[in-house]
Amino acid sequence: LYPAIAEHRVTSVDVARRAGVSQSTVSLVLSGKSRGRVSARTEAAVRAAASDLGYAANVAARALRTGSARTVGLIVPDVTNPFFGRVLRGAQQAAWEEGYAVLLADAGNDRRWQLASLAALNALTVDGYLFFEVEPPPGQRVRGVAIETLPRGLPVVRLDGAAGVRAALEHLRSLGHGCIGHVSAEIDTDTFRIRRETFDACGGGPRELGAVSVDGAREAALRLLDGRAEVTAIFADDDVMAFGVYLAARERGLAIPADLSVVGFDDLDLARVLDPPLTTVAADAEGLGAAAFRALFAVMSGADAEPERVLPVSLVLRESTAAPAAGG
Amino acid sequence: LYPAIAEHRVTSVDVARRAGVSQSTVSLVLSGKSRGRVSARTEAAVRAAASDLGYAANVAARALRTGSARTVGLIVPDVTNPFFGRVLRGAQQAAWEEGYAVLLADAGNDRRWQLASLAALNALTVDGYLFFEVEPPPGQRVRGVAIETLPRGLPVVRLDGAAGVRAALEHLRSLGHGCIGHVSAEIDTDTFRIRRETFDACGGGPRELGAVSVDGAREAALRLLDGRAEVTAIFADDDVMAFGVYLAARERGLAIPADLSVVGFDDLDLARVLDPPLTTVAADAEGLGAAAFRALFAVMSGADAEPERVLPVSLVLRESTAAPAAGG
DNA sequence: TTGTAGGCGTTATCAC
DNA sequence: GTGATAACGCCTACAA
Numbered sequence: 001l002y003p004a005i006a007e008h009r010v011t012s013v014d015v016a017r018r019a020g021v022s023q024s025t026v027s028l029v030l031s032g033k034s035r036g037r038v039s040a041r042t043e044a045a046v047r048a049a050a051s052d053l054g055y056a057a058n059v060a061a062r063a064l065r066t067g068s069a070r071t072v073g074l075i076v077p078d079v080t081n082p083f084f085g086r087v088l089r090g091a092q093q094a095a096w097e098e099g100y101a102v103l104l105a106d107a108g109n110d111r112r113w114q115l116a117s118l119a120a121l122n123a124l125t126v127d128g129y130l131f132f133e134v135e136p137p138p139g140q141r142v143r144g145v146a147i148e149t150l151p152r153g154l155p156v157v158r159l160d161g162a163a164g165v166r167a168a169l170e171h172l173r174s175l176g177h178g179c180i181g182h183v184s185a186e187i188d189t190d191t192f193r194i195r196r197e198t199f200d201a202c203g204g205g206p207r208e209l210g211a212v213s214v215d216g217a218r219e220a221a222l223r224l225l226d227g228r229a230e231v232t233a234i235f236a237d238d239d240v241m242a243f244g245v246y247l248a249a250r251e252r253g254l255a256i257p258a259d260l261s262v263v264g265f266d267d268l269d270l271a272r273v274l275d276p277p278l279t280t281v282a283a284d285a286e287g288l289g290a291a292a293f294r295a296l297f298a299v300m301s302g303a304d305a306e307p308e309r310v311l312p313v314s315l316v317l318r319e320s321t322a323a324p325a326a327g328g
Numbered sequence: 329l330y331p332a333i334a335e336h337r338v339t340s341v342d343v344a345r346r347a348g349v350s351q352s353t354v355s356l357v358l359s360g361k362s363r364g365r366v367s368a369r370t371e372a373a374v375r376a377a378a379s380d381l382g383y384a385a386n387v388a389a390r391a392l393r394t395g396s397a398r399t400v401g402l403i404v405p406d407v408t409n410p411f412f413g414r415v416l417r418g419a420q421q422a423a424w425e426e427g428y429a430v431l432l433a434d435a436g437n438d439r440r441w442q443l444a445s446l447a448a449l450n451a452l453t454v455d456g457y458l459f460f461e462v463e464p465p466p467g468q469r470v471r472g473v474a475i476e477t478l479p480r481g482l483p484v485v486r487l488d489g490a491a492g493v494r495a496a497l498e499h500l501r502s503l504g505h506g507c508i509g510h511v512s513a514e515i516d517t518d519t520f521r522i523r524r525e526t527f528d529a530c531g532g533g534p535r536e537l538g539a540v541s542v543d544g545a546r547e548a549a550l551r552l553l554d555g556r557a558e559v560t561a562i563f564a565d566d567d568v569m570a571f572g573v574y575l576a577a578r579e580r581g582l583a584i585p586a587d588l589s590v591v592g593f594d595d596l597d598l599a600r601v602l603d604p605p606l607t608t609v610a611a612d613a614e615g616l617g618a619a620a621f622r623a624l625f626a627v628m629s630g631a632d633a634e635p636e637r638v639l640p641v642s643l644v645l646r647e648s649t650a651a652p653a654a655g656g
Numbered sequence: 657t658t659g660t661a662g663g664c665g666t667t668a669t670c671a672c
Numbered sequence: 673g674t675g676a677t678a679a680c681g682c683c684t685a686c687a688a
Binding site for chain 2: 058059060061063069079080081082084085086088089092103104106213214240243244246247250269270272273274275
């Protein structure tokens with residue numbers, strides 16, 4: 001059932017001994033470079049010996065020799081956000097197909113950790129980096145692709161955040177909302193910069209910033225609701241923040257959507273669970289992760305990846321939005 | 329700001345050349361084994377050269393030589409569940425203090441992947457394993473600790489699930505609930521086996537199984553609500569499943585807690601966001617991860633870790649539970 | 657078609 | 673105190 005996690009790790013020498021060939025033949029066969037060089041008999045014998053012994057190549061040795069550990073690092077700002085789990089899974093799936101592994105480094109929304117993670121990955125001779133909403137080191141030529149940032153040297157894979165924001169605002173407008181508030185992430189990344197700029201360009205209303213967490217958003221939303229303007233709808237920068245808006249609305253005795261419409265971004269599983277279910281911009285997190293890995297793979301293979309890949313998003317209408325109450 | 333992700337990786341030979349000493353002296357100094365062997369002058373020169381060049385030891389080479397990559401693998405069934413993010417963070421924090429890195433392997437709730445992940449980690453010469461709700465390979469002597477399973481050879485770190493279930497049921501009982509339903513995880517792991525057994529031992533009522541997901545739980549809850557018994561309260565095996573119960577209740581037009589009381593397990597951030605806020609058993613995910621790493625570290629250090637460490641949990645009362653309606 | 661040999665960057669054991 | 677030197681397990685040119 002399980003692969004052998006042996007006491008004595010079995011090496012290619014063990015396999016060679018068992019198959020009665022030399023170590024280099026084993027290496028040749030198992031790295032698939034035996035075409036027309038090793039006889040079918042020998043090859044079969046080697047493979048049999050390898051599987052009998054449960055042989056798996058030592059990555060450290062291979063990495064030392066080839067300079068590649070067939071591994072890429074994914075750096076995320078906060079493993080705790082469910083969105084990243086999906087991105088990781090997508091990236092892992094795609095990486096798997098090419099025989100790569102994805103190492104996750106959590107920057108913990110903290111600069112010091114971020115550096116440490118990067119150093120750790122670098123020391124591990126990672127072949128490339130996937131920077132999620134994290135600034136790649138400036139000035140250095142790094143093999144990597146950036147996820148959810150604007151092009152700045154590295155190839156970029158990102159969601160069409162602007163289209164998402166536009167769709168959300170148009171939807172709210174068409175319902176008759178005049179003053180739309182924005183609960184926005186205070187962290188200064190392109191993802192959220194784009195959302196803010198688009199929001200403003202579409203003539204959105206007042207904005208309050210908060211941490212990307214339920215509580216941070218709750219506080220921002222309270223400020224918005226207690227402010228001077230008559231906010232009848234709120235666009236939140238992501239679903240987790242939309243959850244905070246729900247809390248704030250409840251605290252102020254506002255019914256959603258009768259007194260306040262809310263739109264989020266991401267479409268987490270839990271968006272459907274809220275009462276009422278959250279209208280939100282659906283983002284394909286797995287697709288984002290997979291696309292990012294493929295772009296990185298292209299870069300690593302020497303091909304030049306497209307400088308920017310923008311993935312579509314779509315507004316999914318649920319029940320957190322409605323026309324504003326007459327006489328707001 | 330950022331550590332150098334160099335083109336030409338700087339090696340200990342480069343450092344030696346720059347400091348005007350031999351490579352072995354560099355190694356001696358930088359691995360802290362120079363006490364009373366290398367002069368203070370030389371040591372200072374080596375350190376200066378190393379930091380000038382931004383030297384970081386090549387992990388692959390060190391791993392090859394020492395047989396250890398100072399790395400442990402954490403195998404989880406589903407990265408998508410927010411609970412694991414917290415466990416990972418706790419483990420990473422603790423590992424960091426000992427100079428270890430934690431590699432995450434997502435088993436994807438899928439046996440094949442699980443094996444693949446394990447093989448991948450094994451090849452990476454991981455020093456030990458943290459098995460989260462995942463069966464360690466039977467029969468083999470693996471360096472690892474199991475998280476959230478019953479003792480079965482490996483040291484175990486787990487939550488006091490039984491106490492949590494008891495607290496939940498006692499709470500519901502004290503409110504006057506007679507027939508308490510159980511929405512339980514269909515996967516066959518100790519975590520949930522314990523919850524089921526405790527539930528039964530406390531005289532709980534009917535049970536329906538479902539996948540550990542919002543939808544799986546929703547379906548199970550619907551079966552429970554549509555069944556013959558008059559269920560007035562439901563205990564869900566974890567918060568994500570409790571969310572599914574909320575959906576089911578909404579679909580059947582049942583108000584929480586007036587018509588149906590609900591209790592979850594984990595205390596995810598989002599438990600507070602539901603309407604009404606979810607009464608749930610709070611589990612210290614970060615603490616679980618940290619304790620698990622420390623236990624593993626003890627094992628790796630040759631010390632014998634306690635065979636079982638049980639972490640307390642506590643019921644947090646919110647508004648999803650109330651006395652059943654008279655005449656149910 | 658197969659085997660030999662050298663080296664990737666470390667650490668660790670010895671001589672000096 | 674310091675510096676050769678020999679592995680660790682793998683890949684790969686080159687020799688047989």
